[in-house]
Amino acid sequence: MVVSLRKRTQATNPRSDLPRSIADDSDSELDTVCEECSSGKQPAKLLLCDKCDKGFHLFCLRPILVSVPKGSWFCPSCSKHQIPKSFPLVQTKLIDFFRIKRGPDSTSPDSCIGKKRKRTSLVMSKKKRKLLPYIPTVDPQRRLEQMASLATALRTSNTEFRNELTYVSGRAPRSANKAVLEKGGMQVLSKQDAETLALCKNMMDRGECPPLMVVFDPYEGFTVEADRCIKDLTIITEYVGDVDYLSNREDDYDGDSMMTLLHASDPLQCLVICPDKRSNIARFISGINNHTLEGRKKQNLKCVRFNINGEARVLLVANRDISKGERLYYDYNGYEHEYPTEHFV
Numbered sequence: 249m250v251v252s253l254r255k256r257t258q259a260t261n262p263r264s265d266l267p268r269s270i271a272d273d274s275d276s277e278l279d280t281v282c283e284e285c286s287s288g289k290q291p292a293k294l295l296l297c298d299k300c301d302k303g304f305h306l307f308c309l310r311p312i313l314v315s316v317p318k319g320s321w322f323c324p325s326c327s328k329h330q331i332p333k334s335f336p337l338v339q340t341k342l343i344d345f346f347r348i349k350r351g352p353d354s355t356s357p358d359s360c361i362g363k364k365r366k367r368t369s370l371v372m373s374k375k376k377r378k379l380l381p382y383i384p385t386v387d388p389q390r391r392l393e394q395m396a397s398l399a400t401a402l403r404t405s406n407t408e409f410r411n412e413l414t415y416v417s418g419r420a421p422r423s424a425n426k427a428v429l430e431k432g433g434m435q436v437l438s439k440q441d442a443e444t445l446a447l448c449k450n451m452m453d454r455g456e457c458p459p460l461m462v463v464f465d466p467y468e469g470f471t472v473e474a475d476r477c478i479k480d481l482t483i484i485t486e487y488v489g490d491v492d493y494l495s496n497r498e499d500d501y502d503g504d505s506m507m508t509l510l511h512a513s514d515p516l517q518c519l520v521i522c523p524d525k526r527s528n529i530a531r532f533i534s535g536i537n538n539h540t541l542e543g544r545k546k547q548n549l550k551c552v553r554f555n556i557n558g559e560a561r562v563l564l565v566a567n568r569d570i571s572k573g574e575r576l577y578y579d580y581n582g583y584e585h586e587y588p589t590e591h592f593v
Contacts, residue, residue, distance in 0.1 A: 283323070284308035297323035311469030332464050335399035342395050346409055348455040379441040379565060380482045381448050384456040385475060391455070394475060397462040398529050401470045410526040411452055412488055413509075413561070419492040420519055427555035429512040437554040437561075445556070445563070448483050458484060460576070462532050470532040471575055478570040484549060487530040487562040489523030497522065505531050509553070510560045521562065530564055535580035549578035 280296070280303040281288040288294070293306045295313070298320040306313040309324075335345070343350065385391050402409055415422045427434045437445070451457075459476040478484070487507050495516055497506060505527075510519035523531045537543030550567040553560055564578060 282308050295321060297321065297326055299323070299326040310467045311465070332400055332404040332470075335396045335403060337392055337396050339392060342392060342399060343455065345399050346395060346455065349453050377481065378438075379444045379563075380479055381444050381451070382458045382478065382482050382484065383476070384451060385459045390475070391457060394459065394461055395455070395457050398457070398460075398532075401462045401464075401532050402527070404470075405531075407524065407531065408526045409528060410488055411449065411486070411528050413521065414488070414490050414526050416490050419490060419496065422491075422559075424493070424517070425491060425510065425519060425559045427510070427558055427560045429510060429514075429517050430553075430555075430560065431511050431513045434553055434555045434560060437556045442556060445483060445486070449486075458529070460484075460529060462529065468534055472529060472533045474570045474572055474574050474576065476572050478566050480566055480568050482566045484533075484564045484566060484576070485528055485530045487521055487523075487551070487564060489521040489527045489531070490525055491519055492522050494518035494520050507551075507562055509562060519560070533564065533576045533578065536577045538579055544579075546575075546577040547579055548574065549576055551578050 279288075280291075280294065282294060282305045283302050284304060285308050287305075288303075290305065294303045295306055295309075295316055296303055299322050302323055302325075304323055306315070335341070342348070385394065399409070413425075427436075448458075459474065459478065461473050461475045463471050463473055465471050489505075489507070491509060493516070494508075495518070497520055505523050507521040507523070508518075509521050510517065512518050533549065536547050548566060548568055548570050549564050551562060551564055553562050555561075570576070
């Protein structure tokens with residue numbers, strides 16, 4: 249099965265060494281056409297099935313691909329339209345998968361919501377633009393279903409759940425993440441907003457997840473939907489994954505969902521977040537087609553980088569009220585304006 253790839257960095261996309269692209273096979277260029285649109289144009293974006301040898305434009309596939317994937321690839325017919333196998337709706341398995349903390353410190357959703365209402369410093373008027381904590385679903389069974397939907401997506405994409413940035417040996421060390429290096433400066437997260445973020449993290453650690461469902465869409469791949477109404481300025485999640493130097497990833501044209509973390513004046517100090525091995529629900533939130541008015545209207549989240557205790561962090565925050573059942577979208581080109589979204593549905 250193909251999971252749609254998303255890359256949001258300043259890294260270049262070299263095309264000369266793409267595997268199984270019609271661009272590499274000059275003998276086939278004249279007679280191979282896309283099975284979906286019947287056109288042989290844009291051969292660099294025409295992908296060949298490793299079983300039947302039929303061609304498909306990256307942007308004609310559903311879900312679309314932005315680059316030729318590494319290794320073998322099979323077309324929808326040869327892969328038999330595999331549907332992701334659902335994660336078991338078993339509390340103990342979900343507790344282990346998400347490393348949920350169990351013990352006397354755990355609180356019920358009702359008590360958690362009550363605490364948030366008492367913390368008046370967190371819920372301020374919109375005029376002051378204070379961030380809000382998400383409100384978890386009260387029904388414990390529904391929360392299990394929400395977590396199982398995320399576990400299904402993570403397991404299908406061979407991704408380990410993490411809810412914080414990770415620093416792996418051989419990549420950028422934590423000491424490299426210095427917000428002061430941001431070109432043009434980076435806004436500092438206020439103390440009150442930092443408390444709100446900490447509250448969201450603590451709720452997730454206890455298994456009180458955001459009210460979101462991960463849904464597999466045959467056109468867009470894994471997507472995320474609101475499972476209850478969400479207010480403007482609510483923290484949805486932090487964008488997390490392995491932190492690496494951009495210079496180490498410039499030739500990684502198959503980079504899955506890379507996000508800029510630090511845009512420094514010195515290119516060798518630029519950092520990216522790579523969620524292909526470890527990540528959370530942020531990896532599955534869709535991007536808008538910012539080449540069309542209808543696409544831009546879909547946006548209901550904003551991606552914001554903050555200086556938090558001297559380190560760069562990336563948050564996804566609601567930029568308007570979101571209705572239950574509404575799919576979540578944000579602009580992948582918030583900073584670099586180079587991500588190819590013109591074929592997004």
